[in-house]
Amino acid sequence: MEPTYPVDSDRRQGLTRVAEMTVASIPGVGSALQIAMSEGLARRLSERREKWLNQLAEKVFRLEDQIGDFAHLAANDTFVDAVTTAAQIADRTSRKEKLELLRNAAINAVMPSAPDEDLQQLFFDLIARFTPTHVRLLKLLSDPPGWFDRVGIARPSYYSAARSAIIEVGMPELNGRKDLIDRYGSGLSTTGLVNGSLNGMMTENGLWTPATTELGRQFLSFIEDPETP
Structure with missing residues (x-):
């Protein structure tokens, strides 16, 4: 049976109050609907928090x-x-x-x-800011050959190309979306996690070398599953 942990009653009250204020700001919404929605939101948020903590506790135990x-x-x-x-x-x-x-x-x-704790805080801020696509792109750029091997996609061969070319192949969801590749790549480069442009032409050898900085490698280590060998 999955272990359970006490729900933070103060937090539940705070979430309920936020929900009440949100619903109250909608013109024409009656008090009965306010109560129903605020209680529903608070209940759902509390369930999500409890589930996350339970899964964390299981991981800690292992x-x-x-x-x-x-x-x-x-x-x-x-x-x-x-x-x-x-x-x-x-x-x-x-x-x-x-x-x-x-x-x-x-x-x-x-x-x-x-x-150190300052760097940990920086990394938590990045986790809050980044989407899962940011993280997948960073993992690809940290080890392009390894990424293609793990996802089971054949490595393309180029005489010369930009890194964006192998990203389109290695992350099919970004195929044909240079605009998104630029946006995600900019998020990684402006935070100091990757070096260089994703659009600069490179030799084939250059394409398959890591693009991550030392900070980028530390960030990936911080978010890596500690249960992975």
């Missing part, structure tokens, strides 16, 4: 030999800070990929190789 038991972690301010920050971001998304990244990051925050 990694207990590496990071300590619940009692040990509850006394670790770094872990408490990481879980609090991650949970706040988790409240704002239902994307499965992003919720998993947040659980990974909360645990990696107390791993022996964890970055």
Whole structure:
């Protein structure tokens, strides 16, 4: 049976109040509908938070030999800070990929190789800002040959091309969407996670070399599943 954890009543009240204020601002909405919607939103948000925490707890239990038991972690301010920050971001998304990244990051925050707390805060801010597509693109750019092998797509051969060319092949959802590739790529480059332009012409050897910076590699390590060998 999946373990359960107490619901934060203060938080539930706060969410209910936010929902009430939101519905009250809609012209013509009666008080009965206000109550129904506010309670429904608060209930759903509470269920999402509880589910995320339960899944985090299961992950912590499986990694207990590496990071300590619940009692040990509850006394670790770094872990408490990481879980609090991650949970706040988790409240704002239902994307499965992003919720998993947040659980990974909360645990990696107390791993022996964890970055310092300032860098952790920076990385949590990036998780909040990025979409799953940003993260997939960063993983591709960190190891283009490995990405193609993992997704089971044959590597294209070019005499010379731009990195955007292999992105269109390796991420079919972006095929023909140079506008989106530029937007996602800009998000990664302006935050210092990748080097260079995705549109500059390169030799074939250059196309398959990593484009991530040291900061980009650290970020990927921070969001990697700690249960992955």
